[in-house]
Each structure stands twice: as structure tokens, then as C-alpha cells.
Amino acid sequence: MKFFIDTANLDEIKELNDLGILDGVTTNPSLMAKVGVQGRENVLKHYKTICEMVDGDISAEVISTDFEGMLREGKELAALHNNIVVKVPMTRDGIKAIKAFSEMGIRTNCTLIFSVGQAILAAKAGASYVSPFLGRLDDVSTDGLSLIEDLVLVFANYGFDTEILAASIRHPMHIVECAKIGADVVTCPGSSIDKLFNHPLTDIGLAQFIADYKKVEG
Numbered sequence: 001m002k003f004f005i006d007t008a009n010l011d012e013i014k015e016l017n018d019l020g021i022l023d024g025v026t027t028n029p030s031l032m033a034k035v036g037v038q039g040r041e042n043v044l045k046h047y048k049t050i051c052e053m054v055d056g057d058i059s060a061e062v063i064s065t066d067f068e069g070m071l072r073e074g075k076e077l078a079a080l081h082n083n084i085v086v087k088v089p090m091t092r093d094g095i096k097a098i099k100a101f102s103e104m105g106i107r108t109n110c111t112l113i114f115s116v117g118q119a120i121l122a123a124k125a126g127a128s129y130v131s132p133f134l135g136r137l138d139d140v141s142t143d144g145l146s147l148i149e150d151l152v153l154v155f156a157n158y159g160f161d162t163e164i165l166a167a168s169i170r171h172p173m174h175i176v177e178c179a180k181i182g183a184d185v186v187t188c189p190g191s192s193i194d195k196l197f198n199h200p201l202t203d204i205g206l207a208q209f210i211a212d213y214k215k216v217e218g
Helices: 010-019 029-034 040-053 067-078 092-104 116-125 134-139 144-158 172-181 190-197 200-217
Strands: 002-006 024-026 057-061 084-089 108-113 129-132 163-166 185-188
Touching: 002 010, 002 190, 010 040, 010 190, 024 185, 029 040, 040 057, 040 067, 057 108, 067 084, 067 092, 084 092, 092 108, 092 116, 108 116, 116 129, 116 144, 129 144, 134 144, 134 172, 144 163, 144 172, 172 185, 172 190, 185 190
Parallel strands: 002 024, 002 185, 024 057, 057 084, 084 108, 108 129, 129 163, 163 185
Antiparallel strands: none
């Protein structure tokens, strides 16, 4: 399973990338604003910087909600770097844009997926990724992980090449469960990935090793 970090923070991206476990990045205008990146030219420059840091797919989101606007923005984003994947919302115009991008050879990530039906439409249109938001489903008392499980089954049934990118990850067990179910990718804050390091028995074991070594050394 691939690990993407969901951020626009260059320090967070570098930290995970230096560990050798980062496969890509997802970001959006909201995340850009959080790190103080404003203005179209600065946003494009920031995307390009991320692409130069990480050897993997970088999802860059269109802002337009109409077909022509999505096409215009998507082409501009795709031209920035070969690693760019154009993130498109799950709407009628979004699906139409995904189909057009697919025919142009531009890879896409269909975002804001909340049902199997939506994901099927995106896959049939040629999306490279679909992004089901499992955390947001959990927020409204719906089992987000069951959606991931259903998508894995349906995509396997019909041999879709579209990858399942589990988004809106809230904690490390979401990551573990997605791996068990068979999601292709998870995207999450660096803090969620960082918590995978932690286990009290590891801390106890390491402390014991150090104590024993000090005894041996006198």
C-alpha cells in the first residue's frame, strides 16, 4: 500500500520523504492557505516545488466547478510536471472532465467520493484514482471502511485500473484497516503516519536493551 501525505507543508513533506516511505502527496487550496501560499502564481510554484521534492504522484486540485474551467486549469496543472495528477470533484462536469483528461493522457484523481456508485462512474470515465473520504463518513455515523471494502471488491470484479486512494484518514488504525482491506493508497496527515511508530512494548524493550548494555559496559 502506498503512503501519500495530505499537506502543503514543505517541512512535513521533506521529513517523511527523508524516511524513504513517502510515495506521493495530495494537497488542495485549503491546505495551501494553511501554509500561507496565496495567489495563483504562488500556488503553481508551490506545486512545482513539491514535485521536485518527491518522486511520486502529486495531486493538484482544480478550483473551477464547470467543465471548461476544469479543462483549462487541469491542463495548466498537468503542464507543471510529469508527477502532477489533476484532482477533480465528483460532479457531472467533473466526470465529463475526467473523461476528456483521460483521452488527453492526463492523469486524474476524482475527489469527494462517498458511495460505490460515484466511484464506478469515475472509474468508467478513466480516473487514475478515486478518493473515498472515509473519515467524513464516520463523522455522520456511516462506516467509511465498509465503503473501501466494497470498492476493492467491485474494482476487482471488473478489472478497473483505477486505484483506490483512501482519504480523510483520522488515526493510525484507519491506515492499518485500509491495508487489511486492500486499499491501494492512503493519504493522511503526517501525524497519523508518525503514530505508526509507537508501541509501549517497543519503548520498554529499548529501555531494557540500553540498561543491559550499560551493565555489560560496567
